[in-house]
Amino acid sequence: MTSLAPTVVTTNKSGLRSALAWVGSAAILFVLIALPFVLKSYHLGIATQILIFAILAMSVDVLAGFAGRTPLCHGAIFGTATYFVIYGVNTWGLPLPVAMMIGVAAATAVAAVFALLAVRVSGVYFLLLTLALGLVIWGICLRWSQVTGGENGLRGDLRTGALADPATFYALVLVISLCAFFAMRRFVNSPFGLTLRGIRDSESRMASMGYNVTLHVFLAFTISGFFAGVAGAIYAVFNNFVSPSAVALAQSVQGLLMAIVGGIGTLVGSFVGAAVIIILEQFVSAYTERWQMVLGIVFILIMLFAPEGIVGKSRTLWHRRK
Amino acid sequence: MSVFQLLNGMTFAALLFIVASGFTLIFGLLRIVNLAHGALYLLGGYIGLAVAQATGIYLLSGLAAMGGIALAGLVLDQTLLRWVKGYELRQVLLTLGVALVINDLTLVIWGGDTFSVPVPPELQGAASILGVTYPKFRLFVLAVGVATFLALWLMLNKTRLGALIRAGVDDAEMVEASGINIQRVFLLTFMLGAALAGLGGWLGGAFLTLYPSADSEILVFSMAVVIIGGRGSLVGAAVGSVLIGMLNTFGQVWFPELAYFVIFGPMAVLLAFRPLGLFGRAA
Structure with missing residues (x-):
């Protein structure tokens, strides 16, 4: 699972290649900016959804690809923010930006609690434990119907004013997702x-060199939860509705699958993965x-034939051509 | 703590043990976290339901559920899991994909309605036990749970296959090096674990009823049991089941809406002290 580290090759030999990479990135950015002018509002909605889920997938990738711990609870963290935003606006009467901040804070707090419980284990145990923890959130959302509306969920009315325009909303989400991407890239x-990455490759060696492995994993988990919360808070505005399916296992699975389809440990692959899946x-x-x-x-086929994902696979091929 | 609630807790624990023992056997020996275990439970319940409706013979429906799911386990192991042998995370995620497919298949075939596996007249109604009147069927589940524990314990501790499984849990390579076909032991264990999921689904189909999200619910309970009890430990699964069964029963009485918290709070505290569970050993 822990595929190649996404080290960007910047030696002299590959000057042409990095130039190519720059041109490619610029072209992709241009397309992303141009989308609102070409797409109908329905398709723009799909593009917006892709960007939102790309943030979720990247947050999974931070943990799975760089800390070597594959989580299955990020859907629950994501959905926690969604619930808080809609509940905050509906019941507490908060202004949307404040509700969103509270949503992200709540998601980060949930992630911190999960992290505290899960830092001591790794591998399959980590997956199992985060899965169980995520299902707790799901169980609460399903059963605590006075607050969460149970299976009927909560309906919001958040897309008002400028946000109601699909192009404006898309632009906003594009800016946030790019910021999130650069922040996470800077972070990793x-x-x-x-x-x-050292911990991912050899935990015992890092520990014997004096690194505080537990603290690093804890912080990575919490930070990745923060970004999952950002995605969830935007999703609340995008979807105007939240039900237990937003925090269900399928959501965590989908986030992880997007990260895997794109390529674990590549970050940018999350955009590809989210686009492909959605x-x-x-x-x-x-x-x-x-x-x-x-x-x-799709999950079964990817696991059998291309566990390194689309971006991971093309990178391997790209580097082999040298 | 009334006798009635004690019995509720114990009967639920018995059902949990049946399902979780299969999960922990597979996890312990094959190192596979079979996330399709819940889906196999649900499928077993539906097979039991279909056979019971078609033939009206209760015992046959149980055997069909176990046999059918053991067969499903065989197919799953031989067609899919063998290609990702040795890659733990890929195995887990693959079984997750299988779980999604099976769950959706059951939704296609049986729809979203709630079903209950029909129970023969001898097991219907209530019996008097320990001074309370209690549903007979639940007592039957308790009896099957205890019998399953005893059978598994005898199998693991008194038979050749059990000795091989125990040795395999500790060091599979060493067993293979001493000339044992460990792959066959693996396959048998996988089928046995799957059959236990089928048995659980058949019993659970009348105990908790069958509906599309029943598989995730039983899966999370089984995982909690195995996390508490420790990987591959039969006694751990029994202790974990009783703990979870009791916590769930009393949680539902005292904090009906936060019952999940009552279960997972203690699990979390336990993990903080023993990350590998009560009876778990480092791999």
Whole structure:
């Protein structure tokens, strides 16, 4: 699972390649900015959704690809923020930005609690434990119906004013997701991030060199939870509705799958993964109600044939061509 | 603590043990966290339901549920899991995909309604026990749970297969090096674990009823049991089941809406002190 570290090659030999990479990035950015002028509002909504889920997938990737701990609770952290935003606006009468901040803070707090419980384990145990913890949130949202509305969920009315315009909202989400991307990229390339990669590759060696492994994993988990919360808070505005399915296991699975499809440990792959999964979902849902089955099959196929993901695989091929 | 609630807790614990023992056997020996275990439970329940409706023979429906799910385990192991052997995380995520597919398949076949596996007249109604009147069927589940524990304990401790499984839990490579076909032991264990999920689904199908999200609910309970009890430990699974069964019963009485908290709070505290569970050993 822990595939190649996404070290950008910047030696002289690859001057041309890095130039190519720059041109490519600029082109992608141009397309992203141009989208509102070409797409209909429905398709723009899908593009917005892709960006939101790319943030969620990147938050998973920070933990799975760089700290070497694959979580299955990020859907629950994401959905916690969604619930808090809608509940805050509906019941507490908070202004939207304040509710969103509270939502992100709540998600970060949940992540910190999860992190405290999960830092001591790794590998499959980590996955199992985070899965169980995520399901607790789901159980609470399902059963505590006075607050969460139970299975009916909560309906909000958050897309008012300028946010009601799909193009404006898209632009806003684009800016936030790019900020999140650069923040996370900075984070994983910082000395702290390098230490995380060291922990991923050999925990005992890092510990014997005097690094506080537990603290690093704890912080990485909490920070990744913060970004999952950011995605969840935006999702509240995007979707105007939240139900237990927002915190369900399927949501965590989808976030992880997007990160894996794109390529674990690449960050930028999360955008690709989110795009592939969401476009596939739109496509499949147009013909059949069996999206969950298709998702399961995609999961199985990816695990069997391309566990390093699309970006991971193309990077491998790219570097082999040298 | 009334006798009635004690019995509620114990009967639920018995059902949990049946499901969780299969989960922990597979986890302990094959190192596979089979996230499709809940889905296999649900599928087993539905198979039991279909056979009971078609034939009306209760015992046969149970055997069909166990046999059908053991077969499903065989197919799952031989067609999918063998390709990702040795990659723990890929195995887990693969079983997750399988769980999604099975869950959706059952939704296609049986729809979203709630079903209950029909129970023969001998097990319907109530019996008088310890001074209270208590549903017979739940007592039957308790009896099956205890019998399963005893059977598994005898199998693990008194038979050759059990000795191989125990040795495999400790050091699979060493067992293989001494000329044992460990792959066959692995496969048998996987089928046995799956059959236990089927048995659980058949009993749970009348105890808790069958509905589309029943698989995640039983899965989270089984995982809590195994996290508390420790990987691959039969006694751990029994202790964990009783603990979770009791906590769930009393949680539902005292804090009905936060019952999940009551279960997972103690689990979390335990993990802070023993990350590998009560009876877990480092791999």
